[in-house]
Amino acid sequence: VFLVSLAFLSSAGFLVLHALATPGVLLAGKNAGFQIAAPIGLLLAGVFAALSSLEWSGDVSSALVRNRRLLHAGLLVLMGTWAAVSLTTLPPLDDPIPPEEVRGPLIALAVAGGLLYAFASIRYAALYRRRPSPLLLAVVASFFLLAEAMVAVALARNWHATWWEWHLLMLVAFAVVARSAWQEWKVEGSPAEIWSDIYQER
Numbered sequence: 001v002f003l004v005s006l007a008f009l010s011s012a013g014f015l016v017l018h019a020l021a022t023p024g025v026l027l028a029g030k031n032a033g034f035q036i037a038a039p040i041g042l043l044l045a046g047v048f049a050a051l052s053s054l055e056w057s058g059d060v061s062s063a064l065v066r067n068r069r070l071l072h073a074g075l076l077v078l079m080g081t082w083a084a085v086s087l088t089t090l091p092p093l094d095d096p097i098p099p100e101e102v103r104g105p106l107i108a109l110a111v112a113g114g115l116l117y118a119f120a121s122i123r124y125a126a127l128y129r130r131r132p133s134p135l136l137l138a139v140v141a142s143f144f145l146l147a148e149a150m151v152a153v154a155l156a157r158n159w160h161a162t163w164w165e166w167h168l169l170m171l172v173a174f175a176v177v178a179r180s181a182w183q184e185w186k187v188e189g190s191p192a193e194i195w196s197d198i199y200q201e202r
Contacts, residue, residue, distance in 0.1 A: 002068055003052030004139060006075060007045040008174060011146060013079045014041020015170055021086045033086025033093035035102060038166070039109045039153045040082075042146055046116030049143050053123035103154070110154035117147035138180030145173035 014037045020026055021034035056064070064071070086093045121143045128136040152166035 001052075002064055002071075003048050006071065007048035007052065008142075008177065009072075010048060010075060010079075011041045011045035011170065012174060013075070014038055014044070014082070015167075017041070017079060017083055017086065020083065026087055027089070030096045031086060031089055031094055032097050033082065035097055036106075037082065037086070038170075039106055039113070039150060042150045042153070042170075043109050043113045043116075045146060046113040046120070046150075049120040049146075050116040053120040099157075106154040110150040113150040114147045117143045117150075121147075133184070135177075135180045135184045138177045142173040142177040145169050145176070149173070 018034060018037040018041075021031060021037065023030045023034070027034075082093075084090075121140050124136055124140045124143070128140065146169070149166040149169040152169060156163040156166060
């Protein structure tokens with residue numbers, strides 16, 4: 001559950017960084033930080049999603065929990081550094097990337113992220129078949145939506161309908177898993193305890 005939380009924290013955090021660098025908000029014009037913050041966050045979230053679906057040993061799981069503050073701090077430092085560089089228009093995030101140059105890298109990120117989310121979704125879907133749980137189903141659905149958002153980012157044109165589509169896909173993904181976690185918490189208690197029960201039945 002800790003790695004799943006990092007997946008959503010990184011995707012949501014970089015979406016906020018994208019929003020802060022929106023032209024006319026804190027900056028007068030567009031820069032690379034605005035253009036690629038969201039796909040970088042989605043790719044990082046895909047890495048955490050894939051890692052969360054693996055069957056870790058008890059020692060590794062305990063180490064992750066013991067070092068959770070360090071991992072959280074590292075992610076926050078990364079986002080803080082990105083914000084500082086992007087919002088102060090320092091290289092390499094200072095100048096906007098021409099559309100014809102950014103399309104290829106965005107597609108490459110979408111392919112990589114899509115594979116990571118697909119791997120995680122397949123693993124969680126298999127776990128759901130063994131231990132049906134609304135929270136597991138919500139995680140699968142959310143990862144699928146985030147994978148779709150990566151594709152939409154790669155193919156979207158700024159300020160057109162497809163550009164707003166990936167914003168909506170991400171927000172729906174966050175809402176789906178948050179609602180499911182809240183509902184299960186009201187019925188069964190702590191999400192960490194729920195997740196522990198699920199993994200013990202693997």
